[in-house]
Amino acid sequence: MTSLRYCLLAAVLIVCSSASNILMVLPLGSASHKNIFTPIAQKMGEKGHDVTIVSMHSSSSSGSTALAYKDIVAKTAWQKVQSATGEFNVFNMLRESKDVNSEVMKKVIKNLPVYCDAFLRDPAVESVWSENPDLVMLPAFMNECGLAFVHKFQVPFVYVTTSGLTPWTADIMGNPEHPAFVPNQYLSYTDEMTLWQRVVNSVVRVASPFARRHFVLNRLEGVVQKFLEDDNVSLEQIERNASIVLVNSHHSLGFPRPLTPNVIEVGGMHCHPANGLKYIDSELDTFLNEAGDENALLFSLGSHIKSSQMPEDVLAMFVNVFNRLPYDIVWKWEGSRPANLSTNVLTRSWVPQQEVLAHPSVGGFFTHGGLLSLQETAYHGVPIVALPLMSDQHLNAKQAEVLGMAKTLNLKSLT
Template sequence: MSPLKIFQSLLLFSLLGACVGDKILFLLPLASRSHVHVFEPLMKALGERGHEIVNLSPIESKNMSPTVKQIQLITVDDLMGKIPDPFEQRKLGTFRAMINSSSVEHIHTGCIKLYENPQLYEILKTEKFDLIIVDVLLNYCVLGMIPHFKAPSILVSTFAAPSSLSAIFGNRLQPSFVPCVFLKYTDQMSFLERLGNTVLDSFFAIMWDKMIIQKSEEIYKKYLPNGYQLPGVDKIQANSSMLFMNSHFALNYPRSLLPDVIEVGGMHTRPAKKLPKDLDDFLSSSGKDGFIFFSLGSIVKAKDMPEETRKIFLNVFSRLKQRVIWKWETESMPDLPPNVKLNKWLPQQDVLGHPNIRLFMTHGGLLSTQESVYHGVPVLGIPIFGDQDLNVMQAESRGYAKMVEIVDLSEEKLESAILELINNPSYVQKAQALSKLVKDLPQTPLDKAVYWTEYVLRHKGAPHLRSAARDLNFFQYYVMDVAAVLLTALVIIIYLISCCCKTIYRRTCGMKSIKTVHLKKE
């Protein structure tokens, strides 16, 4: 953006009453690449509107406004270096993987490295902020910085927030139709599914508190100045002004939301741009058969998949008419078929927006599923961990995707699923119809996020949006205390009526029996 355009934008927004010049801290020092990608568009947009942005992140974002200052205290390798093998974790199953403490230990290790960096304490001493925006699900151990800076905050969930998070805002999600993030359920559940969903949703909240939140609280109370005086995680979250959820009602099932819980899913989606020439030549020359795009995302390394699994993919690809572009982390691969091209990094949205694409084979990360819908591309989901099973199940229920299980994958299963998705036109039709739905909004998700961010700034935390439900415990929220009183009163009334009836019965029947005896004697 040219200096003239920046000046014009600042002048326009100041006339409109926007909070230009406010200082905003993006607090995501422990975020993965995909989490950072959620925040980048909002960061860039706010910077271009004249806000002074400090981005505390393990990744330096490109093409940012000059008003965005980026500070990298730890790297992604510091954070993600000791993650357990996701393919081995997949074999454990959802439940065992969820309770495996080694799967989250890297978060605590990364957090301690963060607090051991002297640059952090310079920021704590010298900086002041008007608003703090936090990637909450991976950054609980830095929540203590919010009361330290004494600024209002917006929490951001990089996927549809679990009930344990949204409940803090008084927005409890009903397990009867909102599936737990770790289950392959839709919003149409049988009785047994509702039972399992309710139990696992509660269990997940308990385990998340034990494995992540309690340890995170211990860390920031140990390392932050006067940390022992800081409130706990629950109280800090309860004082937050707003929750942004990276979800969309057309993709993640509709749910009831309070005015301070905002869906901003798809902030990062955009029209495709022109591809690099070598890549464009390979994809554009694919002809009428088109091409398949295969990527397992930024965390899972395809090169680490078991050798037998790699050969299954390769053998199936070699029999297809379509070309295949495969995100692979090394320069070459043995026995690579001529219709397959490897790339270490790919501009995903630009590939998905190419007119010759026929299918997107993905791990089912939320950003990838949002992008596939935005560009109207059918999906073959190969979930590995986290919310990916749920994302793919939701895509399948919408009719534009199929799921295959990587743990028991075979050539027959994989080839059958690919051919079904390519040859049956209903999948692309459903994907394109859904694409129209997610774009048919009064404002883009990014514009919506910018508006509500500035709304919180304008109204000093917007306390008027807070529901009184924030102050109610579980029993009060579901009026269980009222139900208990009413049930007790009903039991007492029934008991009194019963006693009265018995008394009346005895007196009435007793008088009759006395009269009968008296008559018989006469």
């Protein structure tokens, strides 16, 4: 009898301690988008699961914490993406009165098949095809190329939105989305819209899933079919089997909206306490320590937009203003230091943003309004001056302004 009990206990322990193989696939997207996946991968890895992230950007360990997951980087594919796309200069687009979102989308959509094929055939990704994952996780927009892995392995998968809940993802999950009070992420409306704004919002809400099907899914489907040598692959059918959607939003930072149980908000999970700025950048730490409490500002336009692309007159305007401010400023700036910039400004091509925001000397954040940046700012309790330029930044800035977290500026009206 005792032996039987031990056998049963051993069987239970084996079941309870079994680990899963998790595959996270990011065929496209900026380095910041990967930041949504890395906290999940790290925690799963620390819990004993075997986690692999495949993307075009490498991860960096946080402080003394080693990566608890396998990080595979498709470097060859990233080079092809850069070659095919070229550089985006948002400032020039705005100066020429172009719609930045439309211009960026046109270029990205045009090259989507190139991006997808390069990623699927990247030498670093070859080893992944021989794995046997129990679950696949991938971003829900412009990364549908990753559905090839779902079809290949025939396992459950989870969509993760790098922005808020998109209309097509809501449709996939059967989540209601009323256009009368749920603004589209590419429109700078609030939940209290005028009649005309509701009309525009409704049209965009209805049209966007069809546009995505035509310009994204249909263009990627042929690439995936050719790679898998299976003409019956349907990306639209595959994604309908998504188990759940993890949404990079939080109800405290957005407008009210209904969510079904299979749509789970996880916004802000990448936020963390400071890991010791002096160990990451001692010069930057000293600069902020000497500034005094809440007497320093951080200026960053994110990972997509480069401050160094500013036209000369716009750059001169910022330099002039920063030189006159009675604050010390940390400026995320790529390239050589701008001429005539005062000593109260410290430039860095890369900034450990959360460590800087957590510093007691930092009393404000001049930001482009990226969703991750707003979440980090709320987490660390720093007020915002937002300069939205593209994508969902206008909606993010509007939400922050309504909540009393931010003041929003327009680049065209700055002098």
